[in-house]
Amino acid sequence: MNLHEYQSKEIFARYGIPVPQGQLAASPEQARAAAKQLGGEKFVVKAQVHAGGRGKAGGVKLVEGFDAVEEAAKKMLGQRLVTKQTDAAGLPINSVWVEKPSGIARELYVAGLVDRSRERIVFMASAAGGMDIEEVAEHTPEKIKRIFVHPAAGLQPYQARELGFFMDLTKEQVDQFTKIMQGLYRIATECDASMVEVNPLIVTTEGNVMALDAKLNFDTNALYRQKEIAGMRDPSQEDEAEREASKFDLNYVTLGGDIGCMVNGAGLAMATMDIVKLHGGKPANFLDVGGGTTAEKVTEAFKLITRSPEVKAIFINIFGGIVRCDLIAEGIIQACKQTGLKIPVVARLQGTNMEKGRDMLNASGLKITPVSDLTEAAKTVVALAKSA
Numbered sequence: 001m002n003l004h005e006y007q008s009k010e011i012f013a014r015y016g017i018p019v020p021q022g023q024l025a026a027s028p029e030q031a032r033a034a035a036k037q038l039g040g041e042k043f044v045v046k047a048q049v050h051a052g053g054r055g056k057a058g059g060v061k062l063v064e065g066f067d068a069v070e071e072a073a074k075k076m077l078g079q080r081l082v083t084k085q086t087d088a089a090g091l092p093i094n095s096v097w098v099e100k101p102s103g104i105a106r107e108l109y110v111a112g113l114v115d116r117s118r119e120r121i122v123f124m125a126s127a128a129g130g131m132d133i134e135e136v137a138e139h140t141p142e143k144i145k146r147i148f149v150h151p152a153a154g155l156q157p158y159q160a161r162e163l164g165f166f167m168d169l170t171k172e173q174v175d176q177f178t179k180i181m182q183g184l185y186r187i188a189t190e191c192d193a194s195m196v197e198v199n200p201l202i203v204t205t206e207g208n209v210m211a212l213d214a215k216l217n218f219d220t221n222a223l224y225r226q227k228e229i230a231g232m233r234d235p236s237q238e239d240e241a242e243r244e245a246s247k248f249d250l251n252y253v254t255l256g257g258d259i260g261c262m263v264n265g266a267g268l269a270m271a272t273m274d275i276v277k278l279h280g281g282k283p284a285n286f287l288d289v290g291g292g293t294t295a296e297k298v299t300e301a302f303k304l305i306t307r308s309p310e311v312k313a314i315f316i317n318i319f320g321g322i323v324r325c326d327l328i329a330e331g332i333i334q335a336c337k338q339t340g341l342k343i344p345v346v347a348r349l350q351g352t353n354m355e356k357g358r359d360m361l362n363a364s365g366l367k368i369t370p371v372s373d374l375t376e377a378a379k380t381v382v383a384l385a386k387s388a
């Protein structure tokens with residue numbers, strides 16, 4: 001689960017990480033009032049969406065005067081912001097963060113996340129922070145240094161200093177940076193953050209180290225014990241289909257292609273994506289209906305898939321082990337009747353009660369092509385999507 005920049009900065013401040021002073025606004029008038037309260041002449045107006053890359057997309061504006069703050073907020077609010085990190089539809093801007101500008105001498109980068117293979121938290125830092133860190137990682141990875149935190153020992157000050165000196169910070173700045181690192185590490189461990197990112201971490205013109213941007217991501221499985229953070233969730237920033245799917249306990253991820261997939265089991269779902277791609281198709285989604293699914297869940301899953309206008313064909317790939325194929329067929333038929341199926345469906349049902357399931361589909365009179373071979377099923381659905 002993601003948070004907005006302003007929420008992440010609130011947490012940063014609580015853990016002793018210096019951040020610019022700012023205020024949230026949901027209307028142009030509120031933005032003006034926020035600027036008045038902050039005082040001064042110049043302000044930064046920042047669109048609050050769950051994505052980075054806002055600076056380059058017009059979502060961060062440095063302005064002078066209260067009128068300009070109001071104007072900038074008016075232009076952003078109610079719009080959708082499309083950045084390198086969003087899809088083509090972008091994310092809705094429902095609020096802006098009005099902030100005091102900082103004089104920037106240097107833009108650095110620091111982030112921590114869980115390294116699953118090493119089973120510990122890794123921190124990485126670079127002197128080449130700012131809006132192009134992705135390019136740095138791709139073309140000059142030697143400009144990024146990593147340290148690994150032993151879970152029993154915790155983050156050691158010498159490790160933070162190592163990163164600080166790597167970024168050419170002065171002795172005083174390294175001390176400030178070490179405090180920031182300790183705050184980030186505590187957030188990662190105490191709040192169950194799966195990612196903490198500061199880009200840019202700046203050295204101000206006065207020579208102080210400060211977090212100018214803040215990005216936190218949390219482990220959804222830990223939200224039961226992070227009630228406050230769970231309460232900061234903003235559903236408006238989440239994919240609607242994914243949100244709907246979570247209500248029914250379905251594992252659903254929107255992918256942007258045109259072949260809707262309904263599969264049981266995460267492994268089979270991955271294999272299904274692969275084989276669709278292998279034969280030149282593009283999956284519209286990943287969907288694992290789970291092992292012990294019910295006809296109702298299948299109905300909901302089917303409705304989710306057919307809701308997207310991009311979906312040109314549907315591929316059902318079910319291996320009936322725990323789940324029975326006739327039950328899946330029942331769910332499909334129910335869903336088709338409720339939604340009025342208009343696109344072709346290729347169904348591969350294997351395993352328990354597969355004959356019964358296939359007979360039910362055949363007898364339903366719906367546009368469903370049963371195929372038992374996986375390769376042939378994938379080829380068929382790709383061809384159907386292409387000819388649609």
Ligand code: ADP
Nearest residue numbers: 020044052053054055060100101102199200213
């Ligand atoms: P994003 O990562 O989404 O592009 P940032 O918060 O990193 O958004 O802002 C982009 C850039 O805007 C920063 O790299 C920095 O140069 C500038 N900026 C952001 N906030 C401030 C601020 N308070 N004062 C001065 N410049 C800022």
Ligand code: MG
Nearest residue numbers: 052199200213
């Ligand atoms: Mg940033």
